[in-house]
Amino acid sequence: MAALGLAIIPAPATATPSYCGLVWGSLDKANSNPSTAPLTDVRSGRNRCFDRLVLDFAGAVTGYHVGYVDSVSMDGSGAAVPLRGGAYLSVVALAPAYDDAGSGTYRPADRRELVDVTGYGTFRQVAWAGSFEGRTTVGLGVRARLPFRVFGLEGPGSGSRIVLDVAHYW
Known part of the structure; x- marks a missing residue:
């Protein structure tokens, strides 16, 4: 073809490469299995590609x-939880933050700053939104509406964890 004066144009890529190989989206994620096991802690961490x-x-x-x-x-109450960031994630665990006697099992020292996310790539603030009728809500302020994933893990011991990862970029 080049001999006829036509340029050879490569075919377009079939898929845009994702950031760090992450293929998450930004739509809601849910698992509808409720539990009576209470919340005991909220913590955070940083990764090269996500918080x-x-x-x-x-x-x-x-x-x-x-x-x-x-x-x-x-x-x-339904009152708004003030959060820093360009976008907000509502993180609802279908489990309480209190025991069978109604005593709190997770008592944050500062409801506005559950964990220190200073210097994180995506997280801007993690705030307490309460626990009512077997549901516990945490507000997460993030830099922008970015892809995320959610999953559960067993352990340590007889406990379990709900994990939320939010990508730094698309």
């Missing part, structure tokens, strides 16, 4: 609903 939020439970927990919202609402 991670972990909810720890004193038993098996797999139920959650995580999605982008215009405003995270306080459990029970």
Whole structure:
């Protein structure tokens, strides 16, 4: 073909490469299995490609609903939870933050700053939104509406974790 004066144009790529090989999306993610195992801790971590939020439970927990919202609402009252960031994730565990006697099993020192996310690539703020009628909500302020994934893990011991990873970029 080049002899006829036609340029050879390579075919377009069939897929755009993803950031760090991540193929997550930004739509809501859910697992509808409720539990009575209470929340015991909220913690976070950083990775080269994403920031991670972990909810720890004193038993098996797999139920959650995580999605982008215009405003995270306080459990029970519905009041808006102030968050820093360009986008907000409502992180709902289908499990309480109190025991069978109604005593709190997770008592944050500062409801506005559950964990220190200073210097994180994506996270801007993690705030308490409450626990009511077997559901516990955490508000997560992030830099922008970015891809995320959610999954459950067993352990340590008889406990479990709900893990939320939010990518640094698309």
